[in-house]
Amino acid sequence: MEETAYYYLDVAADGSRLQGGDSYTLTFKPGALPPVRGFWSLTLYHAHHFFHPNDLGRYSLGTKNQDLRVDPDGTLTITVAAERPTDPRRAANWLPAPEAEFSLFLRAYWPDDDVLDGTWTPPAVLKD
Template structure:
């Protein structure tokens, strides 16, 4: 594999490490140990959305260089570990959350709400969605087979004032609110708001997502 322009020295460094590991079993073992340690002490933390990207109000975070990381190797690693794949910012705006409005971890042991005031849904030319993931960033299996809510859900219930409240937790809300419920595991979970083909207000930070508030113990 040829080096990306500007990364020749970095490629040369990694090649020298491979050569050393090939020539010396002791060096190979030391490099393996360091890789395991780095994964446990650095990379694993990047699965937590609060540790990556740009912090926003109410303990949300985002990133603005998806698929165009350049020399931002930490963000590249974080996206690869936590998200697997991301589009460029002009294609999709991503907003991440694993803490409530007070900074407490999101957990299915409690109920939570996310309320978009009237006229304040994510500004998109395409569509938007809020997806719920377990602590490993996989879908939580549930009887409804419901993993996200958003534009494509035509049965969402809006308030009399035009607001939209989504619910997240292991226990369902009142029957009338079930169409707006994202089932959560009993333990930690994360919310992931995607805005596809975002309007300028989503790209420049003018429109930010509302707080996620704990509603029950």
């Protein structure tokens, strides 16, 4: 049995390297959160592969965050950017980034078969 699946994300859908001067979103469609029996997390690391220090002390978002804002239709959008979004909904789901390059890791703990056989994949990282 596989205990964890990891997805390393360091480029946006347009092929550009993730960097904090830009703002990005990852949008999980209704019913398309990582299919796990455990939990999932999206964690940000700066260029030296450590957590990026930030005023919120927020280094990841996922299942364990009970305050994530989900749209009425079940869509979950996570914003990754150096600047806090002004929209309260986006700010609630904001993962603070450095101004420089960074990477994201999506981890699926105790993943379902859809993760293991590649049927499910993370959403694209889109530049705003």
